[in-house]
Amino acid sequence: MIILDSSRKVNKQGLTEEEFLRAYDPNKFERPSVTVDMLVFTVAEEKKSADRKKKLKLLMVKRGDHPCIGQWALPGGFINMDENLDEAAMRELKEETNVDNIYMEQLYTWGDVGRDPRTRIISTSYISLVNSRLLDVKANDDADDARWMTVSCELFQEQRTVTGKTCTHEQLYRLALSNEEVNVSAVVKKSRIIEGRITKVKWDILETNDIAFDHAKIIMYGLENLRNKVENTDIAFILVPDLFTLSELKEVYEAILDRKISDENFRDKISGMVVETDKYAETPGEEKEKLFTYNPK
Amino acid sequence: MIILDSSRKVNKQGLTEEEFLRAYDPNKFERPSVTVDMLVFTVAEEKKSADRKKKLKLLMVKRGDHPCIGQWALPGGFINMDENLDEAAMRELKEETNVDNIYMEQLYTWGDVGRDPRTRIISTSYISLVNSRLLDVKANDDADDARWMTVSCELFQEQRTVTGKTCTHEQLYRLALSNEEVNVSAVVKKSRIIEGRITKVKWDILETNDIAFDHAKIIMYGLENLRNKVENTDIAFILVPDLFTLSELKEVYEAILDRKISDENFRDKISGMVVETDKYAETPGEEKEKLFTYNPK
DNA sequence: ATAATAGTGTCTTTCAGACAGTATAGT
């Protein structure tokens, strides 16, 4: 019996795989650059603010060079040829936050032609959640000016149009990122186009105010994704210590979802994911509150 | 008041944006190639088979050149420098199926270093569902040997290990793709590593039998994604005509999820998504059955 | 005393999933 080794097979030009690979010229076609962009979220109290409420924050860096010099961008950078996408994302994340073993997940790959003026750049975005108490206040150890910025996002216009068989639903959001010193924003349009059974979703930036490149729509997409995950998975527990009170956990939910949740509904909702302990939190000036741990089930 | 036009700003080297871009050399760094890979699913009856049951099918092409010559791969190809990722995916899809206006969604971007022997190739995968009655039997109009292959996927080993604080859950799946002539398969391992609150999922190909590159794990990932979508969205209606019977719709669900669903539960589950009509399906030799339409709500 | 918050019990509604039963057609 003859064993057909794949390396013996020849193509139409009569080349074996080895010969083919030796002749292969990767520069025959022009190639794009590939970067990773990181959406690093945390939930923390405002530094100088009257209300002690926790807020959703996003790590942003101020661009020190062209293009978009002086504007605020997601941390990220070009991938190396000898590292996987995940490794590149993890490397960028460590450079910015110094945090090990954190939650990180691929979000979406953005490949529009004109999204960077330098050259064709395709960017894979990653979403990450870090516990704010594990971080230094200043995350920037390199030259980059990296800062936590409070995220706020408001739906301010909504429109439904039915034309024949297609139905479009457009929503205008104002995304604002701010800290004590800076305040940047953008207007992003989310369009849902429903044709028969097929729904297409499109994001467009209508106006941007010091948010670099197309990052405003990446942030909107990531924010929506994060909120879905918080409501449908146990991802929020990443942002809370081993022992936590229910109000502490609820604060995280409220910060991310940006809405009030009633105590009772919250208790029921998460009852399957937490275990009661016999310990109590001793906050001076307040009633002592029961502590819970995470129950992975 | 001085208006700071961003094009007037200079960087540390004293260059304006225009000067910077003129001096920018995209070839300073080596760049990867980028491709799109399409997962095109449909649900259709087996051509020559005793049972008239509908099966989940996936469009595959036989590779005519190195690498992986003779093996079966997902349709796809290199992106052009002047088209978006979505446009590249749509172009590839049209080349293979001739179908317009179909459902298509970005799935995941695969960027492991050694996934192609030619050069570093990063591949964004797209998932698509096409109605089999809108397709020609032979989807191949170009030289490619494109064929529908019935998908079957079986969990044959499962393992849970707890070591200290980390808990691993490993599942071995046998993925098989077949039609009247060909039969290819692979063994893929899905690992869930739970460390504290953070769960990581990893896919590995343990063995591959004429499924090219790392496509076996892309298929597994896409299949899992498709099943989640079928259970949580109204995506299955794409695979059914405007007027359909409940058994017809149920067949689609059963083919994709690969399990029996009881009539009553099915009726309840989809009751909010369908509208009864006064028409009946006239299948010779069978009881006439009520026809429904899709209710987008 | 009053207000704020923690913690409890009970009430809906909704929905997935399972069981029983009727009606209609073909063998």
Added chain:
DNA sequence: ACTATACTGTCTGAAAGACACTATTAT
């Protein structure tokens, strides 16, 4: 008569969300 399938109604348990009430503590 028997079987297969279409179709209907009812029951369960689980989960989401809302209301009322008690206990504790600070002011």
